[in-house]
Every structure is written in structure tokens, then in C-alpha cells.
Amino acid sequence: MKKKILFALSLLLGITAVSVPAEAHTKYKRVAYFIQWGVYGRNYHVKDIDVTGAAAKLTHLNYAFGFVNAEGTCYSSDPWADWQRPVPAEQSVDGVADAPGQALNGNLNQLLKLKAKHPHLKTLISLGGWTGSRWFSDAVLTPEGRTKLAQSCVDLWLRGNLPGLEPGAAAGVFDGIDLDWEWPGSSGHPDNVFRPEDKRNFTLFVEELRAQMRSYASGSLLSAFLPAATAKIDAGFEVRRVFRALDFATIQGYDLRGSWELQTGHNGNLLTDRRDPNPVRYSVDQTVRDYLSRGAPARKIVVGVPAYGQGWTGVKGGGDGLYKPADGPAPGKWGAGTEDYKDLVTKPGKRYRDFRTGTMWLYDGNEFWSYDDPAVLMQKAAYIRLKGLGGSMMWSIDQDDAKASLTTALYNVLR
Template identity: 80%
Template sequence: MKKILIAVVSLLLGLAAVSAPAEARVGFKRVAYFIQWGIYGRDFHVKDMETSGAAGKLTHVNYAFGFVNAEGSCYSADPWADWQRPVSAEESVDGVADEPGQALNGNLNQLRKLKAKHPGLKVLISLGGWTGSKYFSDAVLTPESRARLAQSCVDLWLRGNLPGLEAGAGAGVFDGIDLDWEWPGSAGNDGNVIRPEDKQNFTAFLVELRRQLREFSPDTQLTAFLPAAAAKIDAGFEVASIFRQLDFATVQGYDLHGTWEPRTGHNGNLFTDRRDPNPIRYSVDQTVRDYLSRGAPARKIVVGVPAYGQGWTGVKGGDGLYQPATGPAPGKWGPGTEDYKELVNKPGKRYRDLRTGTQWLYDGNEFWSYDDPAVLVEKAAYIRFKGLGGSMMWSIDQDDSRASLTGALYSVLS
């Protein structure tokens, strides 16, 4: 099977080399999300991106998340993690501990140090996420509210005017803003404010935000995270218009199936699976086609890949795929989900399907769908072949200590 995979990927890379436009053969984005709260139970720090070798293989780090409050302003959901927490020498990127009274501590200072070691690395503040998108609809409702929100985000995260610190203490950490509103015009987390006009207001907010970013610095980047489902795309996004405002967009390439469903399925299959019994068949390729058909330029589409798996328990029959389950499998951080670094050592039989770009693990009871380095090499080859913009990983703490997933993407997209 390994020889077959190598042959398939080699063929794709060969085709990509002769068929992709010249401008699409270079400059791939290699994005990874760093989660703010990972410094706690997960014990994953900014330094770990350096020691694993991941930092040198990335072009962008998206720092997740900044929130939007009921008043329509940007704010930090955890100032202690962001800029208040003193970092020890052991946990520091350069081995130097934070000193009492210094201007900036926490993750933001460590990100600044990481950028010093990797001058080409860009760090973006990601706004929203699943739990931080409740008030976006209110905040972008009028021209005045859009201007206020954009101004507050630029002031807090880019000018670095952080509460409790001297003016500009956080300047220079972030190179742009990544907008992760989940989701304009359609359901996201329980309690989110949703309006039909979110679709037009999302575009209008990007226009205003881009205007203010240009005033701040013409080199400031603006990106967004966009959904996989065609229904959510059409409910919330004027695709051609928003891509004109964005440097690039990362598109959801995971959670295509999950434990909210009563039977097993693929977390992030590259191609549509004819075996899939669901009435709507999702795949990374279908999502890319949906964006292209709506006017997104290929070079600005950055494909999301998971560093985690979706898992079910009580699964009986065959190879476990598309079988009924009794519920989510137990996971270290929550039911139904597990990090790649844990799954790679989990016992059971592994199955691989090159036609769909998938791998899964089944032990006769538990079923786990997750990507390993071989799957990511296949996905990266697809990105090259299609002339797309690059890859994005959620999230870097879930990769192993050798950055195996990050390295697999880099091997094809560098």
C-alpha cells in the first residue's frame, strides 16, 4: 500500500509541475492554528512549535481566539494567557524567563520571540471561533457599528493597546487579522445571533476592515475561515466579493462527519466516497469546487486539514465504516475527538483508501477517522495539482513532538 501511495503522489506531483500556472507553483501558505488555552491542561506552549521544528515549516500562525463582545468591540477572552502570565525560562522560546515589570508577558511575547527566530513567519489574530461568534451579527449590522468593531480590533491587536499595559505594549506581535465568524446567516454555537442580512454585512465588514488595515499598514494581512457545506456558503458568503478583500481564505476540510451523527464516517475525506450513504456527500474536493464555482480564485483557497480524529464506539460490522454506533468514543479531552499524537499509538487495524484520501482505525468496537502523514502528503499533492493556495492545520498542539503532520505538508508545499 505504501508503494501505491508513493506512486500516486509522484504522479500527481508530476502532473502539477507541468499543468499548474507558474504563479501557483511557489508561495504556498502553510498555516497552523495555535490555541490560546493550550498552555493549561494540554501543556503546549509557543516554544513547542520551535522545539518540534514546526515553526520553521510554517508561513503563518493563527492565534485562536480573540472575541467580540455584546457592545461590538474586540476583547481578549483570557488576558492572563495572552499577555499577563509570566513565562519561565523552561517554557520560553529563547530560554529567557520573563522579568518582573517587563512590558509584555504571556503568549504574545512568546509569539514575538518566535517571529524573531523566523523572520518570514506571519502571526495573525483569529477573531471568533465556535464559542466567540455570538455577537458578530450585531457588531456588523450598520456602517457605524462596522467601523467601531474594525477600529477596536486594530487598536487592541495590531496597535497593541492592551488593557492594563502601556500604550503599544503589544505592537508588532500580529501581522494581520483572521476572521473566524462561525457562521454568518446560519446556525453555529447555541445562542449565536443570526440574521439573513449577515451575508451582505460580512462583505461590508471586510471592506471596512480592509480599509482600516490599509491605513494602519499596507502590508497587513486579512484572511477568513470559511465553511465546507454549500448551504452555509450560500447562506453567509458573497464568495467572489469577499475574496477580493482577502489575502486568502482557509476552508474547512474536517468535521465533514462526526459523532453528532449516529453512524461512522470520514472526518476529512479528500474525495467524495461512493460508499457514503448520507444524502449529502461531503469532501474536500467538493468544497473546493463549490468555492471555485462561486468565484473564488484558486490561488487564494487554503485547504484545512485536521490534526485530530473523530471517533465512535459500539461499532460492529465489516471495516467499521458507515456502521451504526452507540455514541462517541472516549477521548482525552472530550468524547468523540482525539489528537493525532494519541491516535497514532492506538491499537487496532488501520485501513487506507487512496480513492477517497482517507485512513481509519477500527478495533471491532471503536472507529476513528483521522489523517496521518501519508494522507496529508496526498492532500498536499492535490493542493499543488489544483494550483490552490496552500494548507491550514487545526491545530498545531495536536501534532506529535516531531511535527510529523506539519512536516508531511511541508515536504510537498515548500
């Protein structure tokens, strides 16, 4: 039955199945990000990954984020959430509250409990992100700086030597490191430092970090989050050489268009839309092709998928609302122009689907939302299989619904 579904989806995708070694289909990476700050307003805890059923269907969990400081070392951006907050019984993976005086509290202790319950699950600390990449360029500018940064990251996050705790208190929490420098050689957050030398220095840092990680534990994992835009790829990444040092890389498959623009579009379309009026057209497929043509091995490419949507308000022009002018970002629970899948699925309005581009969207005559539902993710998962890619990555797990519908859609195809 699964082969029939994949064949049907391949016809919808317009893809000719490539010859893929049998072992390539034996195991796919199903990665999701867990946001450290979700334990606050979002009230989403490590336990929820388990109770929704998502933990059993993931292979890797990226914990976002650790930061790099102006001194060129790794540090925790929120020690309270990471290891200081006493977790009550009702929020604990095993139903046992953190005891006064125990060695490790917070999210990191809960990750240990989650891994004990799901031994197959690998966890990685993700370094950087949109607001945590400011000092990467300075930190890796010299050989001494690269050595210092790599040593501090291994010591803090892998050896588990956390400030204020006994040495090794958090050893074993993380199985590896995920680099999320946004972006080497090109602009990201307005405060970021970047320079042309970042391209070579990123490669050299990845190789230094890889060497130090292997010295600590030969099986430790190293991944990176990489951009979709070709200009950012070419400005910041020696693709072939970087991929040799990585176990895998997750490529950006969302925010291809967004509410920072005054025209609606697709958040994460699988295939390029020939109707797209923009001078530069983006798609997941184009990004995959760009990395393959630059020397990335298919089996190491993990495709990013969104568990949220991009939204616009004041959308004019009628019809289905696609590629129409808008007044600005639509209101969202956690920020203008963005909304979680679990909230979008209940929004009123007419829904449109285009299998030719691997997209769906909602339009009520005023608000327009582009987001992925389980059917879209099955289409993307079929693409991943048919192209012999490494798997999927979701940003972020808290945005899925209480039944883990998006996670399950990916799992049903990528296993």
C-alpha cells in the same frame, strides 16, 4: 524525485494535472492554528512550535481566539494567557524568563520571540471561533457598528493597545487578522445571533476592516475561515466579492462527518466516496469546487486539514467499521469523540487506507477513528499543488506529535 511522487499521487487521486503558472508553485501557505488555552492542561507552549521543528516549516500562525463582545468591540477572551502570565525560562522560546514589571508577558511576548527567531513566520489573531462568534451579527449590523468593530480590532490587536498596559505594548505581535465567524446567516453555537442580512454585512465588514488595516499598515494580512457545507456558503458569503478583500481564506476540510452522528464516517475525506450512504456527501474536493464555482480564485484557497480524529464507540456491523451504526462518541482525552493525532497514532486496532478517497481509519471491533496521518496529508498536499491552490491550514498545531510529523508531511510537498 518530487515530480515523480506528485505524478504517482495524481494517479492515485484520479486527477488530471491542470496548467498552473510557474510562480504558483514557488511558495505555498502553510498555516497552523495555535490555541491560546493550550498552555494550561495541554501544557503546549509557543516554545513547542519551535522545538518540534514546526515553526521552520510554517509560513503563518493563527492565534485562537479573540472574541467580539455585546458592545460590538474586540476583546481578549483570556488576558492571563495572552499577556499577563509570567512565562518561566523552561517555557520560553529563548530560554529567558519573563522579568517582573516587564511591558508584555504571556503568549504574545512569546510570539514576538518566535518571530525574532523565525523572521519568515507571519502571525494573525483569529477572531471568533465556535464559542466567540455570538455577537458578530449585531456588531456588523450598521455602518457605524462595522466601523466601530474594525477600529477596535485594529487598535487592540495590531496597534497593540492592550488594557492595563502602556499604549502600543503589543505592537508588532500580529501581522494581520483572521476572521472566524461561525457562521454568518446560519446557525453555529446555540447562543449565536444570526440573521439573513449577515451575508451582505459580512462582506461590508471585511471591506471596512481591510480599509482600516491598510490605513494602519499597507502590508497587513486579512484572512477568513470559511465553511464546507454549501448551504452555509450560500447563506453567509458573497464569495467573489469577499475573496477580493482577503489575502487568502482557509476552507473547512474536517468535521465533514463526526461523532454527533450515530453512524461512522470520514472526518476529512479528500475525494467524495461513492459508497457513502448519506443523502448529502461531503469532501474536500467538493468544497473546493463549490468555492471555485462561486468565483473564488484558486490561489487564495487554503485547504484546512485536521491534526485530530473523530471517533465513535459501540460500532456494530463488523467489516472495516466504515458507515456502520454506533452508540455514540468514543472516549477522548480532551472531549468525547475527539482525539489528537499524537495519541491516535499509538492506539491499538487495525488501520485501513483508501487512496481513492484520501482517507484512513482505525477500527478495533468497537471503536472507530477517522483521522489523517502523514501519508494522507501528502496526498492532500499533492492535490493542493495539482489544483493550483494556495496551501494548507492545520487545526491545531498542538495536536501534532513531538516530531511535527504532520507539519513535515505538508512541508515536504508544499514548498
